[in-house]
Amino acid sequence: xTAITLRPDQPFxxxxxxxxxQAFRWEKAExxxxxxxxxxxxxxxQDADRLTFEGADAGFVRDxxxxxxxxxxxxxxxxxxxxxxxxxxxxxGLRLVKQQPWECLVSYICATNTNIPAVKRRVGLxxxxxxxxxxxxxxxxxxxxxxxxxxxxxxxxxxxxxxGYRTESVRRAAAFATENPDWAERVAAIPFExxxxxxxxxxxxxxxxxxCVLLFAFGFFEAFPVDVWIRRIVGEAYLPGLTGxxxxxxxxxxxxxxxxxxxxxxxxxxxxxxxCARGPARRAA
DNA sequence: CCCCAGGGGATTT
DNA sequence: AAATCCCATGGG
Numbered sequence: 001x002t003a004i005t006l007r008p009d010q011p012f013x014x015x016x017x018x019x020x021x022q023a024f025r026w027e028k029a030e031x032x033x034x035x036x037x038x039x040x041x042x043x044x045x046q047d048a049d050r051l052t053f054e055g056a057d058a059g060f061v062r063d064x065x066x067x068x069x070x071x072x073x074x075x076x077x078x079x080x081x082x083x084x085x086x087x088x089x090x091x092x093g094l095r096l097v098k099q100q101p102w103e104c105l106v107s108y109i110c111a112t113n114t115n116i117p118a119v120k121r122r123v124g125l126x127x128x129x130x131x132x133x134x135x136x137x138x139x140x141x142x143x144x145x146x147x148x149x150x151x152x153x154x155x156x157x158x159x160x161x162x163x164g165y166r167t168e169s170v171r172r173a174a175a176f177a178t179e180n181p182d183w184a185e186r187v188a189a190i191p192f193e194x195x196x197x198x199x200x201x202x203x204x205x206x207x208x209x210x211x212c213v214l215l216f217a218f219g220f221f222e223a224f225p226v227d228v229w230i231r232r233i234v235g236e237a238y239l240p241g242l243t244g245x246x247x248x249x250x251x252x253x254x255x256x257x258x259x260x261x262x263x264x265x266x267x268x269x270x271x272x273x274x275x276c277a278r279g280p281a282r283r284a285a
Numbered sequence: 286c287c288c289c290a291g292g293g294g295a296t297t298t
Numbered sequence: 299a300a301a302t303c304c305c306a307t308g309g310g
Contacts, residue, residue: 112292118308164306169293206293228291247292248300280290289310298301 004058006049011071013093014046020276022216023097024107024120025127025144036127037064038100039143041136054137066095074221078263078270083237087270087277094276096216096269101184102177103144104217105202108209109169118162125161126150147177169204176202184218192220207252215268224259224267226252229279238262 006012018026018033026035034043040060044053053061062068075088099107103123110122123144130149131142150158151174158167177183187195195218199210211225226234226247234255235242242251256267263270 113290113305113307114292115290115308118306121308159306162307165293165304166306204293208292250299287310290308293305295304296302298299 001052001054002058002061003050003052004061006051006067008049009072010067011093012046012051012065012067012095013091014044014051014065016091016094016276017065017097020091020094020272021116021279022272023099024111024116024123034138036134036136036141036143037097039132039134041134041138041141043137064098066098069095071095074266074269075273078266078273080262080264081237083233084263084270084273087273090277091273094272096221096272098219099217100144101187101213101217102147104213105173105177105199105205106144106150106170108212109173109202109204110163110166111212112166112204112206112209122162122166126158129157129161147174147181150174151178166204169202172203188218192222195220196223207249207256211256215271221266221268222260222264224256224263224271226255227275229275230271231255233274233278234259 014033015028018028018035023035023037025037026033032043032045034041036042038060040056042053042055042061044051044061051061056064071093075092079085079088106126107119107123111119127142127144130145130153134141134143150170153171155167155171158171163170187198190198192214195214196210199205199213200207205213208225208227211223214220215223215225228247231242231247239255239258247255259267259270
């Protein structure tokens with residue numbers, strides 16, 4: 001068991017961070033969050049400025065939760081109007097965790113046209129069946145499977161992980177990542193718009209999934225994923241001219257380019273704060 | 286039971 | 299380029 005004390009000038013809210021839907025392998029039980037991240041089975045809780053955890057060292061925890069990113073500076077940079085200002089006041093301490101590209105890519109392929117519990121189920125089944133076992137603080141957990149492990153799974157068995165019509169997309173991504181193990185390094189090394197195009201070469205990855213992976217795994221904080229909630233929120237607060245119910249490609253581009261201009265280089269943080277403050281989690285609660 | 290959720294791809298206009 | 303349908307699953 002390890003504990004670290006958070007700096008008073010660097011807010012962090014573990015509950016908001018893990019419950020806002022950005023990562024799919026966390027569950028809260030009896031006051032503790034437990035999950036698997038980057039091959040570590042981690043159990044962690046927060047009491048005010050104290051973080052207590054087991055399953056990883058302090059360096060990993062700081063890195064995964066981006067505790068060294070200057071959050072007040074980020075929030076100050078996006079705080080440009082009353083709507084985002086309210087979201088910041090409500091969700092201060094929410095941080096974007098640093099996910100692994102491969103797991104994040106597959107997770108968001110599995111997230112198309114579906115809800116968060118279903119994504120968790122799919123990712124969990126793939127890990128449980130094909131991921132490396134990890135002895136951790138809550139029994140045997142499983143790492144997310146490496147590309148080769150998934151590439152060797154038959155379509156029928158992948159289908160049985162409840163992937164549905166996404167099965168073929170995951171299978172192709174696994175084959176590609178097995179043959180091109182440096183794919184993520186190459187995406188990380190090129191400019192944002194090019195990286196976005198590169199991710200959309202994957203079958204099953206469109207604008208929304210690409211923006212999520214760019215934001216959550218590659219640290220492209222200007223990425224602004226647009227789902228129906230964000231579309232609704234942006235339509236109400238910023239772009240009242242939005243028409244129709246569906247987000248057409250042209251409309252998607254209009255929203256994300258507006259956000260990049262309006263919020264600046266950390267537009268992705270604005271997206272998370274708006275989603276967290278006014279999206280489905282809050283309305284349900 | 287039906288409806289909603291609600292992303293990407295294929296097809297058609 | 300825009301509109302329409304379909305895909306498999308989970309939640310209300």
